Amino acid sequence: MIKIENLEKSYPIGKDSLHVLKGLNLHIKEGEFVAIMGSSGSGKSTLLNIVGLLDSYDSGTYYLNGQLIENLDEKKAAVLRNKFLGFVFQSFNLITYKTAVENVALPLYYQGMGRSERQLLAMQYLEKVGLADRANHLPNELSGGEKQRVAVARALATRPKVVLADEPTGALDSTTSHSVMELLKDINREGMTVFVITHEEDIAAQTDRIVRLKDGIIISDEKVNHKVNV
Amino acid sequence: MFDLDRWQEIFQAIGKNKLRTALSGFTIAFAILLFTLLFGVGNGLKHTFEKQFAGDSQYSIYINAGQTTKPYKGLQSGRTIQFKNEDSKFINEKFEYEIQYFSPNIQRSMQAIYKGEQNRYTVRGVYPDYQPLESAVIQDGRFLSFLDIDKRAKVVAIGRLVEKDLFGSLSAVGKNINLEGISYKVVGVFNDPGGDNDERFIYTPFTTFQGMYKPNDELDYFGLTFNPKLNVDQALKFSNLLTKMLKEKHNVDPRDQGAIRVRNYAEGTKNVQAFMMVLNIIILFIGVGTLIAGIIGISNIMVYIVKERTKELGIRKALGATPKSIVGMIMMESIFVTAVAGYIGLLSGVFILKAIGGNLEKYFIINPSVETYVVVGATIVLIIAGTIAGYIPAKRAASIKPIVALNDE
Numbered sequence: 001m002i003k004i005e006n007l008e009k010s011y012p013i014g015k016d017s018l019h020v021l022k023g024l025n026l027h028i029k030e031g032e033f034v035a036i037m038g039s040s041g042s043g044k045s046t047l048l049n050i051v052g053l054l055d056s057y058d059s060g061t062y063y064l065n066g067q068l069i070e071n072l073d074e075k076k077a078a079v080l081r082n083k084f085l086g087f088v089f090q091s092f093n094l095i096t097y098k099t100a101v102e103n104v105a106l107p108l109y110y111q112g113m114g115r116s117e118r119q120l121l122a123m124q125y126l127e128k129v130g131l132a133d134r135a136n137h138l139p140n141e142l143s144g145g146e147k148q149r150v151a152v153a154r155a156l157a158t159r160p161k162v163v164l165a166d167e168p169t170g171a172l173d174s175t176t177s178h179s180v181m182e183l184l185k186d187i188n189r190e191g192m193t194v195f196v197i198t199h200e201e202d203i204a205a206q207t208d209r210i211v212r213l214k215d216g217i218i219i220s221d222e223k224v225n226h227k228v229n230v
Numbered sequence: 231m232f233d234l235d236r237w238q239e240i241f242q243a244i245g246k247n248k249l250r251t252a253l254s255g256f257t258i259a260f261a262i263l264l265f266t267l268l269f270g271v272g273n274g275l276k277h278t279f280e281k282q283f284a285g286d287s288q289y290s291i292y293i294n295a296g297q298t299t300k301p302y303k304g305l306q307s308g309r310t311i312q313f314k315n316e317d318s319k320f321i322n323e324k325f326e327y328e329i330q331y332f333s334p335n336i337q338r339s340m341q342a343i344y345k346g347e348q349n350r351y352t353v354r355g356v357y358p359d360y361q362p363l364e365s366a367v368i369q370d371g372r373f374l375s376f377l378d379i380d381k382r383a384k385v386v387a388i389g390r391l392v393e394k395d396l397f398g399s400l401s402a403v404g405k406n407i408n409l410e411g412i413s414y415k416v417v418g419v420f421n422d423p424g425g426d427n428d429e430r431f432i433y434t435p436f437t438t439f440q441g442m443y444k445p446n447d448e449l450d451y452f453g454l455t456f457n458p459k460l461n462v463d464q465a466l467k468f469s470n471l472l473t474k475m476l477k478e479k480h481n482v483d484p485r486d487q488g489a490i491r492v493r494n495y496a497e498g499t500k501n502v503q504a505f506m507m508v509l510n511i512i513i514l515f516i517g518v519g520t521l522i523a524g525i526i527g528i529s530n531i532m533v534y535i536v537k538e539r540t541k542e543l544g545i546r547k548a549l550g551a552t553p554k555s556i557v558g559m560i561m562m563e564s565i566f567v568t569a570v571a572g573y574i575g576l577l578s579g580v581f582i583l584k585a586i587g588g589n590l591e592k593y594f595i596i597n598p599s600v601e602t603y604v605v606v607g608a609t610i611v612l613i614i615a616g617t618i619a620g621y622i623p624a625k626r627a628a629s630i631k632p633i634v635a636l637n638d639e
Binding site: 049052054055056074075078079081082083087089093094095096097098102106107109110111114115154158 | 234235238239242243246247541542544545546547548549550551552553554555628629631632633636
């Protein structure tokens with residue numbers, strides 16, 4: 001699903017440039033639940049932005065769903081994002097003047113879906129995250145956990161191949177964190193590839209595979225052995 | 231453009247962001263309102279000015295005779311110059327091209343009576359050409375005709391106020407009025423933009439009047455209009471030549487200012503035109519200035535709006551909005567708000583002008599109004615300016631990487 005080889009990225013800072021990613025190799029198969037871990041400045045957010053087609057890279061190769069991502073113009077990137085990717089951000093990034101259901105329906109609007117159809121589908125996904133009763137509330141009338149669940153519903157609405165979550169629990173307390181993680185696990189169980197960035201060990205421990213970054217290189221990449229719950 | 235979904239998105243953005251909408255709407259509405267008011271008041275001043283000079287055709291020349299003030303060719307000063315019918319013929323033959331309308335004139339103050347009502351009026355014996363000379367407008371019946379001249383008919387055309395004085399609310403046309411013992415049939419009633427005095431005249435055929443009150447083909451003065459194709463300088467040249475020839479014909483010293491007096495409206499017209507041009511330039515300046523202020527205002531607000539929306543635009547891009555759809559959304563919103571606000575400003579401006587317009591006459595402002603095409607044009611200019619002003623920041627916002635936009639707080 002995601003195949004990255006020798007990926008490099010640096011940001012110009014004044015005259016110098018900050019070398020953030022120093023040749024990453026990463027292969028994520030369809031249906032995997034992967035956590036990227038690392039302290040701040042390790043390059044994990046940059047990696048997610050590149051994977052999410054929100055940012056470009058300098059050298060190396062990146063295949064998304066078998067397609068080489070290179071020299072994308074904004075329009076193509078927008079179409080690919082809409083088709084393959086769903087985003088969950090740390091700061092939720094809901095549109096403040098739209099209700100929960102309208103926020104969920106927005107990516108469907110950009111897909112060109114009709115109004116009543118996308119309203120229906122958006123309601124289905126809100127139900128799935130357990131917020132059907134909050135559908136007509138504005139984001140500032142929702143709690144942090146509820147906001148994030150709306151964001152997850154929004155990420156799922158277009159039935160993407162990959163859900164990218166950037167510190168999805170970073171702004172939440174442990175109880176709501178837990179419910180959001182449960183939601184992501186459910187999604188993964190339905191076969192969706194989920195790609196989580198976090199610096200919290202216990203969050204990462206709930207995924208199937210942990211990739212650790214440090215100073216722009218991968219220092220470890222291991223499967224998680226879950227205790228079998230019966 | 232007519233995608234319902236897209237408009238719903240835009241209406242939601244407009245409705246849910248009231249401050250933003252009000253801000254840009256107010257700028258536009260206010261600019262158009264000011265534009266309309268200033269332009270209207272300017273036009274009101276212009277109207278006042280025009281009215282001052284609207285009494286007679288601006289191409290008129292009047293020629294009067296008086297007494298000589300200088301001896302000439304052995305003739306003494308103090309001699310009275312008398313125009314006669316042969317002078318009419320002379321002028322008409324010499325200046326066929328230059329003259330458009332021409333009428334000799336005999337003028338007397340007379341008592342007019344209709345059934346019990348009576349009043350004193352100036353009665354003028356004239357040719358049908360006198361109507362355009364005075365800019366008189368027939369409102370009932372007809373003016374004098376050449377047939378009346380030939381038949382020396384006892385008919386009159388009376389001013390609107392004469393009718394009002396003598397006939398009250400009745401129509402005068404077809405009735406007879408008595409002028410010092412002789413009965414005349416009223417054939418028409420006219421009004422005159424020159425005002426009340428000009429509407430208290432009575433016109434009767436020149437031949438009828440001359441036969442009754444002036445022996446020996448005598449007459450009082452000439453009124454004529456020059457060919458409108460002549461420019462002001464040519465018209466002045468023409469009247470100078472005419473004066474010179476008449477003075478020669480009547481043995482008047484060329485430097486004698488009293489014996490033959492020529493009043494050429496072209497001179498006044500020249501000053502009026504110069505003044506009008508200055509007034510027009512001032513009005514134009516005000517208008518353009520207001521528009522520029524409006525354009526700058528809307529440009530600033532568009533920059534602010536796009537800046538404020540950067541994060542929202544980033545979210546939309548992350549969710550799959552193409553740059554084109556982002557630019558389109560901002561532009562359509564901007565055009566819609568500008569158009570509606572512009573229309574509101576236009577309507578309130580016109581309404582205010584209507585409401586206060588009548589009370590400004592003492593400030594030399596008559597009927598302050600603006601031509602529809604001018605205001606609509608101004609609104610369109612602002613819409614286009616708002617569009618361009620919105621396009622540049624929208625284009626930039628659409629090309630910002632979504633990640634940068636998302637980090638914008």
